[in-house]
Amino acid sequence: MPEYIPSPVEWVRNQVELYERSGGTEGTTLRETGLPVIIVTNTGNKTGAIRKTPLMRVKDGDSYVLVGSQGGAPKNPVWVYNLRTNPDVELRDGTEVRPMRVREVTDETERARLWELSVAAFPPYADYQTRTTRRIPVFVAEPA
Secondary structure (H helix, E strand, O other), rough: OOOOOOOOHHHHHHHHHHHHHHOOOOOOHHHHHHHHEEEEEEEOOOOOEEEEEEEEEEEEEOOOEEOOEEEEEEOOHHHHHOOOOOOOOEEEEEEEEEEEEEOOOOOOOHHHHHHHHHHHHHHHHHHHHHHOOOOOOOOEEEEE
């Protein structure tokens, strides 16, 4: 079994720990926003270690939309590279945990629809895209 390496970012580490320790009954919202988050457990593309990332909860039917915004930073978050290399993930939404398979959205029509859905769920995404020259990657996690 691969080793779990917690995030080097303290608030991320604390949120994942609280979310999991409570069985998905606490830590389920993003800090001050009160908006729901999910935990995506993925495999590191360089280390092969288990990584856990809280992301905004954007539902699309039985699927989830994962947005690699990193607050509009100039570089993608590390988890983007992890998902591109290892698309099999475990997704925790509250008390429900299930295996999912992730794919990066490349179709422009699908991406536009999912981006709109994502901005509706978390309006800061629109601002984040204006802060960076990179195109923020969008993924869909679908039931495995």
